[in-house]
Amino acid sequence: MFQFVLLGFVSIYFLYLIIRYITKPRTNAPGPKGWPLLGNALEFDIENLPVQMAKWVNRYGDVFKINLFGDDIVVISGELCYEALVKRGDDFAGRPIRNRGDWVTEMGEDIAFADTSPEQQKRRKIAHSGLKQYGTGMAHLEEVNAKEIKDFLKIVADKKCSPFDPRADIYKCVIKIITLLLFGEAMTKEDDIKTIAELDETIERAVGTGQGFELDHFPWLRFFGNSTYEIIKHFNTVRTRLLDRWLLGSKDTMEKGKIRGMVDWLLVSQENEPTISDTNVRMMIQNILLAGITTTESTIESGILVLMNYPDIQKKIQMSIDAELGTERFPTLDDRSNLPYVDAFILETMRYTSVVPFTLRKSTKDSKLGNYFIPKDTQVWVNLFCLHHDERYFADPWTFKPERFLDQNGDVIPVDQRKMLMPFGAGRRVCVGEQLARARLFLFFTAMLQKFTFLPHEGDKCPSCDPRGYTTGLLLRPNNYRVRAILRI
Numbered sequence: 001m002f003q004f005v006l007l008g009f010v011s012i013y014f015l016y017l018i019i020r021y022i023t024k025p026r027t028n029a030p031g032p033k034g035w036p037l038l039g040n041a042l043e044f045d046i047e048n049l050p051v052q053m054a055k056w057v058n059r060y061g062d063v064f065k066i067n068l069f070g071d072d073i074v075v076i077s078g079e080l081c082y083e084a085l086v087k088r089g090d091d092f093a094g095r096p097i098r099n100r101g102d103w104v105t106e107m108g109e110d111i112a113f114a115d116t117s118p119e120q121q122k123r124r125k126i127a128h129s130g131l132k133q134y135g136t137g138m139a140h141l142e143e144v145n146a147k148e149i150k151d152f153l154k155i156v157a158d159k160k161c162s163p164f165d166p167r168a169d170i171y172k173c174v175i176k177i178i179t180l181l182l183f184g185e186a187m188t189k190e191d192d193i194k195t196i197a198e199l200d201e202t203i204e205r206a207v208g209t210g211q212g213f214e215l216d217h218f219p220w221l222r223f224f225g226n227s228t229y230e231i232i233k234h235f236n237t238v239r240t241r242l243l244d245r246w247l248l249g250s251k252d253t254m255e256k257g258k259i260r261g262m263v264d265w266l267l268v269s270q271e272n273e274p275t276i277s278d279t280n281v282r283m284m285i286q287n288i289l290l291a292g293i294t295t296t297e298s299t300i301e302s303g304i305l306v307l308m309n310y311p312d313i314q315k316k317i318q319m320s321i322d323a324e325l326g327t328e329r330f331p332t333l334d335d336r337s338n339l340p341y342v343d344a345f346i347l348e349t350m351r352y353t354s355v356v357p358f359t360l361r362k363s364t365k366d367s368k369l370g371n372y373f374i375p376k377d378t379q380v381w382v383n384l385f386c387l388h389h390d391e392r393y394f395a396d397p398w399t400f401k402p403e404r405f406l407d408q409n410g411d412v413i414p415v416d417q418r419k420m421l422m423p424f425g426a427g428r429r430v431c432v433g434e435q436l437a438r439a440r441l442f443l444f445f446t447a448m449l450q451k452f453t454f455l456p457h458e459g460d461k462c463p464s465c466d467p468r469g470y471t472t473g474l475l476l477r478p479n480n481y482r483v484r485a486i487l488r489i
């Protein structure tokens, strides 16, 4: 009896999929053919999605479509990224992540996963103005950041030139910097640091590009022991326990008129803006925590790998730092304007390695991209990886060249001359942590290169920094490597 009921249910479901497939408005963009119902699911190279997408761009051009279980996904590259994100930003301001995104954000109560809406925009605005005041703009934070970075340099010095994998130490330092931003003091409890790392790892497995798609299309699979859903459940339990404890602690110790960091800022904003619920506050903290840590850590890790591969560039950066700061004075953000080569190196690292290879958007109305029709509510993957390696905008794109971002006087070219560089996305949903992240990256790289030269772990055998060989998840990150840090002074 049960088998008959199940068979009936499955048949009706597939009938529904077929009817939906036939009746739904569809894009006329070209793309790989795929299988009935499954679409291109079997052709997806999850391990190396950016490279596979690049092959499809070569074959079909700047707009093509793939299909997953009956749903079209339009992938855009080249100048169309700018058109969709900036010129027609409102038309593509949506976020497409469905069930999995909803389940990890208490049904879209956050900033990053939530679809565009007046509420999402309100949350974004609050976070943005808080980050401006308590992130980039606070001298006190800069001082304490300096302490965390100095601690990191000490850890590296203690390796005494022996080879080490820098990931865990950079990661810990970035956690401290982000928790400092949240609470006004860095998280030092090992248990909490471990929990944050666990959250990072599980969210990557739960919603990473190319994984768990089946749940977005067949949510009922969660009742049948779907492994991605089990990861999501675990993530939610660990996350709620941690954030509830943090929030309670902050509420208990908060003093009127004194804002220690972003958490206090969100709690105060909640008083002025009653539609911001406790759930919103928790989800905004989750966004800052999880969007801020691994992205920054991966960029630093990729940057060190690049420096090992390009010793001349490393030398040139060091010479500019020596000339500006000498060997002892710790860098501040005011030094940035006098160290354009460091800034150009960071921009080039972000272009070349493209740690966020795609940003996922959704069309908010019937629209067109290139010559192709894009119906409302279509998933649009903005292919930042291909954009950043497109020789129409970046000559010789697989060569690492910070000079491409400098003018004849050696100054960083203005933003409007580098608008095809979008490591933080662009437009309505551009990264809210961009200024903060860029400032921290500057301090990190300048402080590191003032003190150390990074060399391959043995002889001249250097692991490649070519991002086509990186591992794809939610982010594109280098495979683990070892480095030697030689003290310069």
Ligand code: HEM
Binding pocket: 085, 111, 112, 113, 124, 131, 287, 288, 289, 291, 292, 293, 295, 296, 299, 355, 356, 359, 360, 423, 424, 425, 426, 427, 428, 429, 430, 431, 432, 433, 434, 436, 437
């Ligand atoms: C190197 C570091 C970082 C990189 C490469 C990065 C990159 C990105 C990208 C590509 C997006 C999607 C933008 C779009 O769709 O146009 C994004 C969104 C976001 N990022 Fe970052 N990010 C970084 C650091 C941070 C930090 C430090 C924070 C917080 C303190 C942060 C918070 C966010 C949030 C909240 C969003 C969602 C914005 C929205 O959907 O409206 N990010 N980031």
